[in-house]
Amino acid sequence: MSVNSDMGKAHEKHLALTLGMRQARGSGNQWRDPIDARHNRLDTEYAFAVDGKSTLAKSISITRAMWDKAAEQAGGERPMLALRFYGDASLTRVHADLAVCDLDDFAELLEAARMWEQAKPVIEQIIEHRPRCMPVLVDSLRRLQEADTA
Template sequence: MTDKGLNKRMGDLHEEYIANLFGQRQTRGSGNQWRDQMDSKHDRTTCVFAFANDGKSTLGKSIGVTRAMWAKAVEQAGGERPMLTLRFYADASLTKADIDLAVFDALDAAEMREAAELWHKTKPLLEALAEKRPRCIPVLVELARRLLDEDA
């Protein structure tokens, strides 16, 4: 396999893996369409933490992340949160990745952590209510909708 063929295969495998891992839609042509850039993305109208991903993969020892690379990801994310994913393959068979990393804005990480902590605290209460008083769930859902509408 030529270097060009190997690089394409590395990229294709990585893009497919990330899209499946994050539940994203893969873009056509690896994001080479002006109206649908990046490798894969969520839809911000249906997802709170919607990311647009640009993947980089290598058999080498390093992958450089530059300001220009990040600026391009921000621009091409088109409203979704930009993310770079970095994959280090173990060998040219491409059957095993040694390391898979995701790079995204620290503010996004803090927001996700806050949401996860809130869910962690809320989930047992909601589960207990659903178990003990299932008829109260529609009332709680309606109350939550009203509170959210007030904030909007």
Template sequence: MSLNKDMGDAHERAFAELLGQRQSRGSGNQWRDPIDARHNRLDTDWAYASDGKSTLKKSISVSLAGWKKAVEQAGGERPSMPLRFYADGSLKVDADLILVDLLDFAEMREAAERWEKARRILASLTEAKPRCIPVLVDLARGLLAEEGHR
């Protein structure tokens, strides 16, 4: 096998495993299963389809045409481009990055902030005595009302 194929295969395995995605057969070269790896949008609101790029060089070129192709191949999942920079031919990783749509990232960040607020309430509930439950219910209502204003 060639070094480029080894780099691409190692990168695809790594990001698919890390992100909990299913790898596509043939590195996404099948018409019925394009793109390198994906989640299933029926399983989660945060389903991504990923088209990985890797290199030994100091830069990776990302074009608008390449991004539009990833959007098209995502087929309903959110598109992403995991980018991996290898330090050398031993496939030592120098940097792993990911390119996603700004609106998707903002939505994900907002959801993470809401979860942090909810997590604190849930943690309080697990430590609370029964008389504290009305206070926690009020906190939860406030959180949900805040959610309704977004």
């Protein structure tokens, strides 16, 4: 196998494992299973389909055509380009792993993360107080709502 093939395969495997995705057969070259890895939009609101690009070089160019192809192949999931810069030809060192996604998709993820940060203490109180927690729950939700409108 060539270094380029090995780079791509290692990157695609890492993407699927790290992001909890299903890796496509044949590196996404099948007509019925394009793109390298994907979530299932029926399982999560934040389902992505990712096309990986890796290199030993100092740069990777991203073109409109590359983005358009990823968006088309995403087939309903949110498109993402994953860029990996390997640190050496042994492919044991990764200099950088980057993700490129639509700004609106990123903003939605960020908002969901912020909402979770606010909800987490309420959930922890519910767990701590068990079923007798209704007054605590109502009070916590009220404070959460007030903080959200402030």
